[in-house]
Amino acid sequence: MTIKLIYWPFLQGRGEFVRLILEDAGAEYEDVARKPESEGGGANVVTQYLYGASDACVGFAPPYLIDGEITLAQMPAICAYLGERFGLAPTSDGDRSRALQLQLTVADVVNEVHDTHHPVTSSLAYEEQKDESLGAARAFREQRLDKWLGFFDRVLADGGGEALVGGALSYPDFGLFQIVEGLCYAFPIAVERSLGDAPRVRDHVERVRSRPRVAAYLASERRLAFNEHGIFRRYPELDG
Numbered sequence: 001m002t003i004k005l006i007y008w009p010f011l012q013g014r015g016e017f018v019r020l021i022l023e024d025a026g027a028e029y030e031d032v033a034r035k036p037e038s039e040g041g042g043a044n045v046v047t048q049y050l051y052g053a054s055d056a057c058v059g060f061a062p063p064y065l066i067d068g069e070i071t072l073a074q075m076p077a078i079c080a081y082l083g084e085r086f087g088l089a090p091t092s093d094g095d096r097s098r099a100l101q102l103q104l105t106v107a108d109v110v111n112e113v114h115d116t117h118h119p120v121t122s123s124l125a126y127e128e129q130k131d132e133s134l135g136a137a138r139a140f141r142e143q144r145l146d147k148w149l150g151f152f153d154r155v156l157a158d159g160g161g162e163a164l165v166g167g168a169l170s171y172p173d174f175g176l177f178q179i180v181e182g183l184c185y186a187f188p189i190a191v192e193r194s195l196g197d198a199p200r201v202r203d204h205v206e207r208v209r210s211r212p213r214v215a216a217y218l219a220s221e222r223r224l225a226f227n228e229h230g231i232f233r234r235y236p237e238l239d240g
């Protein structure tokens, strides 16, 4: 049965963490809202789920995943589910819990990055909170970026350098790939400096990028470009 992903059709956002796992797994899936409206797609599909107009009360906010009878929301929960389903999760109980811990840490980074351009509220545009964003982005660059990348670098070192947990690539490895890709887009100057102190993270990103299905996906039209609607936005003034 085809898995359905319901997510905003014009941005990577939190949906991209799900897309990367589906792609690496070679899963049969439909990115429903990206289909033309005439074929049942469009942003309206997401809105229907978001505002409860759909039959299924899936979860509070997108991404949503539908796999037969199973409906799920919350990006880390979806990634954990797909990791288990497609053999991209550790097998021992301890490592499985740790994989979830790491995916939740990825989600923490996502939230912090979001708050660099929306520090006041999501319901106002960036342009309406630009002054506050300057301070929030500066604090992120100066106090958090090295800390986040250093943390993941140490986790990779502990795991032998090839994977975050369990000795083989699993779903949080794709999460780390995506946050570093996003950070490089949003804060190219600051991240280039920080990655110099996180060499394992840098290598890791290339390792994930060169996986055949990931590489094919990144080169395809299915991979949306980063843009200023998503989580990782390039506003040069926020890069210091």
Ligand SMILES: N[C@@H](CCC(=O)N[C@@H](CS)C(=O)NCC(=O)O)C(=O)O
Pocket: 013, 014, 015, 050, 060, 061, 062, 063, 073, 074, 075, 076, 107
């Ligand atoms: N914690 C949730 C956050 C979900 C979320 O904020 N979704 C965004 C798109 S990335 C959205 O459209 N939110 C609409 C809303 O909160 O009303 C997750 O990780 O999935």
